Amino acid sequence: xxxxxxGAGTAKSGLTIALDAMGGDRGPEMVLPGAQLARVRHPDLKxxxxxxxxxxxxxxxKRKLLAECSQVxxxxxxxxxxxxxxxxxxxxxxxxxxxxxNAVADGEADCVVSAGxxxxxxxxxxxxxxxxxxxxRPAIASFFPTQRGESVMLDLGANVECDPENLVQFAIMGSIxxxxxxxxxxxxxGVLNIGAEALKGNEVVKDAANRLREVxxxxxxxxxxxxxxxxxxxxDVVVTDGFTGNVxxxxxEGTAALMNEWLKRTFRSSIFAGLGYLLAxxxxxxxxxxxxxxxxxxxxxxGLRGICVKSHGGTDARGFANAIDVAVxxxxxxxxxxxxxxxxxxxxxRSEISQAAAGTP
Amino acid sequence: xxxxxxGAGTAKSGLTIALDAMGGDRGPEMVLPGAQLARVRHPDLKxxxxxxxxxxxxxxxKRKLLAECSQVxxxxxxxxxxxxxxxxxxxxxxxxxxxxxNAVADGEADCVVSAGxxxxxxxxxxxxxxxxxxxxRPAIASFFPTQRGESVMLDLGANVECDPENLVQFAIMGSIxxxxxxxxxxxxxGVLNIGAEALKGNEVVKDAANRLREVxxxxxxxxxxxxxxxxxxxxDVVVTDGFTGNVxxxxxEGTAALMNEWLKRTFRSSIFAGLGYLLAxxxxxxxxxxxxxxxxxxxxxxGLRGICVKSHGGTDARGFANAIDVAVxxxxxxxxxxxxxxxxxxxxxRSEISQAAAGTP
Numbered sequence: 128x129x130x131x132x133x134g135a136g137t138a139k140s141g142l143t144i145a146l147d148a149m150g151g152d153r154g155p156e157m158v159l160p161g162a163q164l165a166r167v168r169h170p171d172l173k174x175x176x177x178x179x180x181x182x183x184x185x186x187x188x189k190r191k192l193l194a195e196c197s198q199v200x201x202x203x204x205x206x207x208x209x210x211x212x213x214x215x216x217x218x219x220x221x222x223x224x225x226x227x228x229n230a231v232a233d234g235e236a237d238c239v240v241s242a243g244x245x246x247x248x249x250x251x252x253x254x255x256x257x258x259x260x261x262x263x264r265p266a267i268a269s270f271f272p273t274q275r276g277e278s279v280m281l282d283l284g285a286n287v288e289c290d291p292e293n294l295v296q297f298a299i300m301g302s303i304x305x306x307x308x309x310x311x312x313x314x315x316x317g318v319l320n321i322g323a324e325a326l327k328g329n330e331v332v333k334d335a336a337n338r339l340r341e342v343x344x345x346x347x348x349x350x351x352x353x354x355x356x357x358x359x360x361x362x363d364v365v366v367t368d369g370f371t372g373n374v375x376x377x378x379x380e381g382t383a384a385l386m387n388e389w390l391k392r393t394f395r396s397s398i399f400a401g402l403g404y405l406l407a408x409x410x411x412x413x414x415x416x417x418x419x420x421x422x423x424x425x426x427x428x429x430g431l432r433g434i435c436v437k438s439h440g441g442t443d444a445r446g447f448a449n450a451i452d453v454a455v456x457x458x459x460x461x462x463x464x465x466x467x468x469x470x471x472x473x474x475x476x477r478s479e480i481s482q483a484a485a486g487t488p
Numbered sequence: 489x490x491x492x493x494x495g496a497g498t499a500k501s502g503l504t505i506a507l508d509a510m511g512g513d514r515g516p517e518m519v520l521p522g523a524q525l526a527r528v529r530h531p532d533l534k535x536x537x538x539x540x541x542x543x544x545x546x547x548x549x550k551r552k553l554l555a556e557c558s559q560v561x562x563x564x565x566x567x568x569x570x571x572x573x574x575x576x577x578x579x580x581x582x583x584x585x586x587x588x589x590n591a592v593a594d595g596e597a598d599c600v601v602s603a604g605x606x607x608x609x610x611x612x613x614x615x616x617x618x619x620x621x622x623x624x625r626p627a628i629a630s631f632f633p634t635q636r637g638e639s640v641m642l643d644l645g646a647n648v649e650c651d652p653e654n655l656v657q658f659a660i661m662g663s664i665x666x667x668x669x670x671x672x673x674x675x676x677x678g679v680l681n682i683g684a685e686a687l688k689g690n691e692v693v694k695d696a697a698n699r700l701r702e703v704x705x706x707x708x709x710x711x712x713x714x715x716x717x718x719x720x721x722x723x724d725v726v727v728t729d730g731f732t733g734n735v736x737x738x739x740x741e742g743t744a745a746l747m748n749e750w751l752k753r754t755f756r757s758s759i760f761a762g763l764g765y766l767l768a769x770x771x772x773x774x775x776x777x778x779x780x781x782x783x784x785x786x787x788x789x790x791g792l793r794g795i796c797v798k799s800h801g802g803t804d805a806r807g808f809a810n811a812i813d814v815a816v817x818x819x820x821x822x823x824x825x826x827x828x829x830x831x832x833x834x835x836x837x838r839s840e841i842s843q844a845a846a847g848t849p
Contacts, residue, residue, distance in 0.1 A: 371731065403767030
């Protein structure tokens with residue numbers, strides 16, 4: 128496998144994005160219109176489209192702008208949504224997902240975007256792209272709405288159990304992500320815990336917090352945060368293990384769904400309430416836009432030697448275009464180069480601290 | 489320390505509730521009006537009120553109904569909200585909280601309700617009341633609103649790390665709780681995980697699920713649930729470790745706060761939206777009642793040889809009365825006796841299974 132690209136070097140001459148056209152509930156009928164939208168936003172994009180040519184060609188024929196900047200690569204196989212990651216890894220060597228990832232590893236593309244099976248995508252991306260040197264475990268990150276704009280949380284499910292060093296690496300990657308994608312100059316970072324007091328929580332989060340206090344981050348270490356701090360937007364970057372992060376994210380999604388359901392029932396509960404909704408309709412349109420899941424589409428696999436973004440499988444063209452946007456931001460900001468730099472700085476400082484500690488009688 | 493009462497035996501002749509009058513942000517000014525409300529609902533209640541007599545007497549003087557069924561026990565000390573549990577345990581022997589718990593251990597009261605420092609209350613209750621035989625670790629449980637009525641979740645923070653057997657014990661206690669307080673005849677129980685598939689998750693949840701599949705519960709074992717299933721109400725009882733449960737509960741609270749803030753801004757964003765709100769005002773009053781945190785007030789310490797309910801410190805009289813209601817339900821349904829019974833049944837079945845397994849060549 129050749130050296131994976133970290134993207135920054137190709138920023139001047141336009142970007143090439145490898146697309147898994149077969150991922151997501153609707154495959155090429157969603158992926159290609161999404162790519163067309165992204166192309167309108169970023170005129171220097173090029174696409175390598177992997178998938179079933181007989182399904183891709185008719186969709187592409189209707190989209191001249193996209194057709195002009197795309198190459199289609201026919202792939203015989205597809206990774207199904209219910210394929211186990213291990214099976215996909217062994218049997219999916221000819222799949223659209225795998226060949227799109229290979230394109231990044233081979234230097235043909237700057238990044239890959241897929242709306243397919245998350246577990247399979249993570250397994251393949253880890254296998255093909257490998258981890259950045261100094262990152263023990265890649266993580267899944269995503270951003271979400273808060274009372275104070277947008278924040279990012281990681282890990283969201285790639286690593287069920289984490290050690291303190293994993294969490295420190297997540298903190299570094301999260302800060303660089305918040306700079307690159309959210310535009311925060313000095314992102315604040317919090318470690319998710321069950322109490323703001325330093326005494327609470329398990330040994331892993333306490334140890335991680337101690338390391339983050341010792342060594343300056345690319346951002347600013349805030350300390351511990353609790354579950355309610357996630358939607359409050361207390362910090363720009365929430366660091367946690369994949370089990371807790373996944374539960375927190377899905378609990379937030381479920382709570383939003385519950386509140387929306389209650390709101391609907393409220394407006395349907397009387398004629399007056401229904402009239403009230405009609406009057407407030409325009410305002411509610413804006414509210415829906417604010418919480419629109421398409422705005423927060425895109426789970427990033429951070430820590431791999433290549434940019435890989437997972438779109439929600441059930442999203443539409445606009446949501447998929449947003450996932451492409453995130454990939455473009457990460458490549459343009461040289462995300463992986465920054466991570467390598469900051470990891471280097473971190474290990475130097477850590478070893479200085481250890482030496483100093485060893486030197487003390 | 490004498491045998492703690494499990495409550496069921498005293499149901500016929502009225503209930504005695506030990507109150508920590510000094511707990512919560514407002515102390516007796518909130519606790520006593522709450523007790524008065526509870527007394528109106530349950531005419532057979534009696535109260536033992538622990539706290540600073542000079543603050544209790546004036547409030548009681550204005551409440552004849554409550555005064556008639558109450559005894560005041562003056563206590564010199566108070567556990568502060570920021571006292572560490574270990575310090576409260578050592579130095580708070582004369583506190584209202586400690587003496588109220590002692591009243592349950594001594595058989596003077598059927599249960600204790602406090603709005604004070606959660607950590608201190610848990611530490612003291614564990615020390616004084618001890619665990620039910622067969623329960624390795626007491627848990628904190630609470631109920632919450634869902635798309636399908638109310639559900640209960642435990643643990644919410646008493647045990648940062650749990651083994652499979654702890655989770656099985658939580659499942660048993662949670663089912664009995666759902667019967668006693670939520671009135672579910674055959675409660676469904678789910679173990680919180682990051683994927684519904686049996687392969688995902690850590691070893692602890694997988695092992696717990698296997699044990700719950702093997703041995704019939706007082707309720708019905710549903711299998712794994714994810715974060716979004718909590719507010720969806722997929723199951724009546726959500727079982728998890730204290731770290732994950734605490735994060736999930738607080739994330740849900742924070743998300744509800746975020747949505748409420750967005751809703752407020754929506755109605756304030758234009759004159760039409762404001763008029764719409766006026767028309768829908770009555771419907772929104774009902775919506776607020778549905779999500780009213782006072783309705784879900786009361787965190788139960790399950791697994792102790794004595795009923796102990798923690799009210800939110802910032803609640804009002806109505807919220808505190810609801811916490812008393814929960815304590816009354818638990819005592820009336822003989823909660824602890826049911827737990828002892830079901831634990832006995834469970835260990836018998838487990839040992840039969842082990843013997844059968846050992847007998848197989």
